[in-house]
Every structure is written in structure tokens, then in C-alpha cells.
Amino acid sequence: MSVTLLLFASYADAFGTPSLSVELPEQATVADLLTAISGRSGAHVLPKAPLVAVNQRYAHPSTRIASGDEVALIPPVAGG
Amino acid sequence: MSVTLLLFASYADAFGTPSLSVELPEQATVADLLTAISGRSGAHVLPKAPLVAVNQRYAHPSTRIASGDEVALIPPVAGG
Amino acid sequence: MTAVGRLTNEPIDASSLAVEAGSPSFGAILVFLGVVRDINDGRSVTAIDYSAYEAMAAILLGDIAREGAERHGPANVVIVHRLGELGLQEASVGIAVANAHRDDAYQLSRWCIDELKRRVPIWKREHYTDGTREWVDPTGAAVEASR
Amino acid sequence: MTAVGRLTNEPIDASSLAVEAGSPSFGAILVFLGVVRDINDGRSVTAIDYSAYEAMAAILLGDIAREGAERHGPANVVIVHRLGELGLQEASVGIAVANAHRDDAYQLSRWCIDELKRRVPIWKREHYTDGTREWVDPTGAAVEASR
Numbered sequence: 196m197s198v199t200l201l202l203f204a205s206y207a208d209a210f211g212t213p214s215l216s217v218e219l220p221e222q223a224t225v226a227d228l229l230t231a232i233s234g235r236s237g238a239h240v241l242p243k244a245p246l247v248a249v250n251q252r253y254a255h256p257s258t259r260i261a262s263g264d265e266v267a268l269i270p271p272v273a274g275g
Numbered sequence: 276m277s278v279t280l281l282l283f284a285s286y287a288d289a290f291g292t293p294s295l296s297v298e299l300p301e302q303a304t305v306a307d308l309l310t311a312i313s314g315r316s317g318a319h320v321l322p323k324a325p326l327v328a329v330n331q332r333y334a335h336p337s338t339r340i341a342s343g344d345e346v347a348l349i350p351p352v353a354g355g
Numbered sequence: 356m357t358a359v360g361r362l363t364n365e366p367i368d369a370s371s372l373a374v375e376a377g378s379p380s381f382g383a384i385l386v387f388l389g390v391v392r393d394i395n396d397g398r399s400v401t402a403i404d405y406s407a408y409e410a411m412a413a414i415l416l417g418d419i420a421r422e423g424a425e426r427h428g429p430a431n432v433v434i435v436h437r438l439g440e441l442g443l444q445e446a447s448v449g450i451a452v453a454n455a456h457r458d459d460a461y462q463l464s465r466w467c468i469d470e471l472k473r474r475v476p477i478w479k480r481e482h483y484t485d486g487t488r489e490w491v492d493p494t495g496a497a498v499e500a501s502r
Numbered sequence: 503m504t505a506v507g508r509l510t511n512e513p514i515d516a517s518s519l520a521v522e523a524g525s526p527s528f529g530a531i532l533v534f535l536g537v538v539r540d541i542n543d544g545r546s547v548t549a550i551d552y553s554a555y556e557a558m559a560a561i562l563l564g565d566i567a568r569e570g571a572e573r574h575g576p577a578n579v580v581i582v583h584r585l586g587e588l589g590l591q592e593a594s595v596g597i598a599v600a601n602a603h604r605d606d607a608y609q610l611s612r613w614c615i616d617e618l619k620r621r622v623p624i625w626k627r628e629h630y631t632d633g634t635r636e637w638v639d640p641t642g643a644a645v646e647a648s649r
Contacts, residue, residue, distance in 0.1 A: 203555055204625035205637040248623070251558040267555055267623075271641045274554075274583055274624030275536045275595050275615060283408050284478035285490040322494075328476070331411040347408055347476075351494045354407070354436055354477030355389045355448050355468060369533055370517040379590045382539040385532065385611075386516055392529040392602070443526045455539070457615060464532075465608055 196221060198260060200232065201267035210237035219260065225249065226256040228266065245269070276301055278308065278340060281347035290317035299340065305329065306336040308346065325349070358424040360416025360434040362409055367435055372451035376431045381453035383460040387468055389448040391441050395491070399484040404440040405447055408476040412436070415475045419467055423452070427463035430454045434467060436477055447479070505571040507563025507581040509556055514582055519598035523578040528600035530607040534615055536595040538588050542638070546631040551587040552594055555623040559583070562622045566614055570599070574610035577601045581614060583624060594626070 200215045207213045217231050225247045232238055246269035247254045253269075260266060280295045287293045297311050305327045312318055326349035327334050333349075340346060357376065369386045377384055391403050420432040431453045441447055450467045454460040472493070479491050504523065516533045524531055538550050567579040578600045588594055597614045601607040619640070626638050 201555065203623070204553060204627070205639070208637070248555070248558055251555075251561055253621075265557075267558070269555065269623050270625060270637070271639045272619070272621065272623055273626045273638045273640050274552075274559075274622045275619040281408065283476070284406060284480070285492070288490070328408070328411055331408075331414055333474075345410075347411070349408065349476050350478060350490070351492045352472070352474065352476055353479045353491045353493050354405075354412075354475045355472040368517055369520045369531075370515055373516045373533070373535055377537065377591050379540040382537055384516075384535040384537055384593075386520070386535075387604070387607075388520055388531040388533075389604070390524065390529055390531055393526040444524050446531075457534070457536070457612075460534075461608060461612055465604075468604060 196262040198228065198262075198264065198266055200228065201265070203267070204270045205240065206237075206268050206270045209240040210235065223260050224256065225254045225258045225260065228260060229256075276342040278344065278346055280308070280312065281345070283347070284350045285320065286317075286348050286350045289320040290315065303340050304336065305334050305338045305340065308340060309336075356424060356429065357431040357433060358417075358420040359432070360413065360418070360420045362407060362413055362416070363435055363437050364439050365437070367437055367446040367449040369449065372433050372435065372449050375433045376451035376453040378431055378453055381431065381455055383455070383457035384451065384453045385460040385464045387448075387450040387464050388446040389468070390446050391443050393443055395481060398481070400443070400481050401484055402440055402442050402482040403447065403479045404482070405436070405438045405477060405479050407436070407438055407478070409438075412475050412477055416471070419470045419475070423463050423467045423470070427454070427459045427466060430459065430463055432463065432467060434471065436471070436475070503571060503576065504578040504580060505564075505567040506579070507560065507565070507567045509554060509560055509563070510582050510584050511586050512584070514584055514593040514596040516596065519580050519582065519596050522580045523598035523600040525578055525600055528578065528602055530602070530604040531598065531600045532607040532611045534595075534597040534611050535593040536615070537593050538590050540590055542628060545628070547590070547628050548631055549587055549589050549629040550594065550626045551629070552583070552585045552624060552626050554583070554585055554625070559622050559624055563618070566617045566622070570610050570614045570617070574601070574606045574613060577606065577610055579610065579614060581618065583618070583622070
């Protein structure tokens with residue numbers, strides 16, 4: 196399946212885009228997603244365990260991603 | 276000497292006046308003042324050790340009162 | 356540095372206080388408002404009138420602002436207490452503090468309102484729905500006597 | 503009960519937030535404002551631009567308002583975070599809470615701002631007097647990498 200990964204702030208700057216298209220097998224997890232993008236240009240800015248949101252909620256590495264899910268990579272937050 | 280004692284809020288209500296004139300000997304203290312008014316009508320509402328201010332500062336029972344000082348009896352405060 | 360306390364007969368505006376306390380070097384502003392509420396000690400309140408030993412109260416409000424700014428500063432502090440008759444939800448007191456960071460702002464704000472309630476010669480008389488009015492004595496003891 | 507969180511592009515007004523949080527049964531209102539200050543980590547700041555994962559940030563602001571009102575309630579909570587470019591002394595966040603008494607209001611307000619900083623997907627890029635701009639990483643580690 197093809198998943199669109201949303202990027203923000205410093206991550207969008209590093210990858211040079213506000214979203215990446217990532218090919219993943221069915222039943223893939225957040226951990227699989229992170230492995231899949233680890234070779235992309237810009238991925239060097241990511242911490243070891245970057246925050247990922249699935250459908251606008253924080254996800255675990257074991258969270259499964261389904262086709263059509265809204266998936267986002269969340270840089271360290273700095274609100275307030 | 277004659278001292279004018281300012282009264283406020285519940286004390287003014289109890290004594291029926293916003294100020295009392297009190298005759299005190301020279302060198303009198305706050306404690307002397309309290310003794311001097313203990314027989315006045317309304318004095319029953321006073322706690323054992325009512326707060327007294329001399330010249331707009333809280334005073335001790337041993338604080339001396341001089342002629343011309345601004346002396347006030349302070350009911351339990353309830354600001355805020 | 357701003358560290359001021361005053362009495363007013365006008366409504367208290369949170370935004371104005373925040374502006375007065377603000378500074379380019381302070382990132383946290385905290386505005387406390389004490390407002391008239393409808394129930395106190397189980398009795399239904401319609402209004403409160405506030406009075407003060409005005410000269411002394413103004414001095415002590417300024418003292419508290421300055422002492423607070425020294426204890427939990429650098430900071431700006433503005434303390435305003437309103438006098439007169441206030442209806443439900445009207446603010447009787449407004450305290451705006453500004454600090455570089457929020458830790459100090461919370462401590463400073465809390466210290467100021469606690470000290471104000473402890474030592475400033477201000478009194479309030481509650482008006483109840485049954486038409487009676489009564490001076491409020493937070494120490495409890497004297498309430499019976501004044502009834 | 504009011505327990506809401508939202509994003510805005512407009513200036514944040516402390517008085518409006520206080521009115522929105524107020525209720526006749528709550529005697530203490532506390533408004534926290536986080537404002538842009540001139541120095542951060544020793545660097546001279548001229549402005550900050552805030553951005554967010556807007557859909558998720560709005561959800562989490564509402565979560566925090568509701569969770570806070572449950573933990574330290576009964577209470578009303580209104581949380582607003584501003585996005586876009588803000589100059590010095592402009593408020594990026596406003597949190598108004600109202601409780602029956604001040605103890606709870608101070609705890610609730612503090613809890614809300616701490617949670618907001620911990621979990622809401624909002625980012626800020628500081629503009630410095632030397633013309634450079636930089637994403638702020640409160641965790642420290644990634645700042646070097648993003649320079």
C-alpha cells in the first residue's frame with residue numbers, strides 16, 4: 196500500500212517537503228514505516244525514536260497502519 | 276491627651292460610629308487604648324486581641340501612641 | 356521594574372492589567388481575578404460591598420507588590436482591589452504578574468493573593484437573597500458576635 | 503461546564519478569555535499568557551513564527567482542557583494557542599481557568615500549560631536580530647542537527 200507521511204516544521208525543512216509517499220506492505224507498523232524512510236534524504240535529522248501520529252493520535256512503534264490512515268512524523272513540540 | 280480612634284466595617288456598626296474620641300495619659304500604649312475602650316457600648320464584639328494600626332501600620336500592644344497619631348481598630352480583614 | 360498596588364472604584368480589566376505588567380523580557384504573565392460568586396458558606400449571595408481603611412490598604416497593596424517582586428523576581432507586579440458594591444461575577448481583585456518564566460509567575464501570583472487576604476484592611480459585606488447583609492469574617496470566631 | 507481548546511490566528515485577549523471561563527459559581531479566575539520575549543538561550547529574538555499540525559493540535563488542546571477540568575474541577579477551562587508570526591510581547595498562548603476557589607485554579611492552570619508544552623504538536627521558529635531563523639527544540643538534542 197502507499198501511505199502519505201505528513202512532515203512539519205524542522206522535519207519538513209530537512210526532507211524538503213511537507214509530505215512523503217511511502218510504499219509499505221499490508222499490516223505494516225509504525226516501526227516498519229520508520230525503517231522504510233530511514234534512507235531518505237533528510238532522515239539524518241530524526242532522533243532514534245521519532246514521534247509518529249496515526250489519525251491525529253500519538254502512536255506506538257507497534258501500531259499498525261492501514262490504507263487511508265493519516266500518518267504524521269512529529270518533531271519535538273515547542274508550543275506555549 | 277485625646278486620641279481619635281478610627282472604626283471600620285463591623286466595628287463601626289457595633290460602636291455605631293466611624294470614630295471614637297478616647298482620653299489617654301501621655302506615653303499610653305496600644306494596650307492602654309484597648310483597656311480604655313473596653314467599657315464602651317459595642318466593645319463586646321472585639322476579639323481578645325483586636326488588631327490596631329498606628330499611623331497606617333499594624334501596631335503591637337506595647338506600641339506607644341503619641342498625640343496626633345492616626346490610630347485605627349482593624350476588624351478581621353476580608354479582602355480578595 | 357513595576358511593583359504597584361492601588362484601590363479603584365472602577366471595573367477591573369484583565370487585559371489592561373496584563374499590559375501594565377508586561378515587559379519584553381518577561382515571557383509569562385499571570386492574571387488572577389477574584390470574582391463575586393453566587394454561594395458562600397451555603398448562603399445565596401446577590402452582591403458584595405467592599406470597603407477599606409483606604410490610606411492603609413493602599414500602602415499595604417504596594418508593600419505586597421514590592422515584597423513579592425523581591426521574593427519571586429525579577430518581576431513586574433500590579434495589584435488592584437476594587438471598592439463599592441459589586442454584582443455576581445464582577446472582579447473584586449486583580450493581580451497581574453510578569454516573570455521571565457512561568458514557575459516564578461505562579462509562585463509570585465499565589466503569594467500576592469495570599470498576603471492580600473492576610474493583611475490588607477479591606478472588608479466585605481455580603482448581600483443575600485433574603486435581603487439581609489452581613490460582614491464576612493474569614494477567621495470565623497467573630498461572625499456570630501456580629502450577627 | 504466549559505472545557506475547550508482551539509487555535510487562532512488573531513491576537514489573544516485576556517479579558518475575553520476570563521469572561522469565557524467565568525461562571526457565577528466560580529470565585530477564582532486565572533489567566534496565563536505565554537508571551538514572546540526578547541531573549542531566549544542568550545540570543546536576541548525579534549519575532550517567533552508558530553505553526554502546528556492543526557487538526558491534531560486542536561484535538562489535543564481540547565483533550566487537555568477536558569482532562570484538566572476533570573482533575574482539578576469543577577472548573578471551566580479555555581485554552582487558545584495562536585499561530586503565525588508574533589512580535590515581542592504578543593501572546594502565543596492563553597489559558598483561562600475558573601474554579602470555586604483559588605487553590606484549584608492555580609493547580610489547574612499550571613497543569614494545562616505544562617501538558618500543552620509536553621504534548622501539543624506546535625512548533626516555533628525564532629527570528630534573531632542577526633537575520634537568522636531557527637526551529638526551537640526544547641529537548642535540546644536535535645537543535646544542533648537542525649542548524
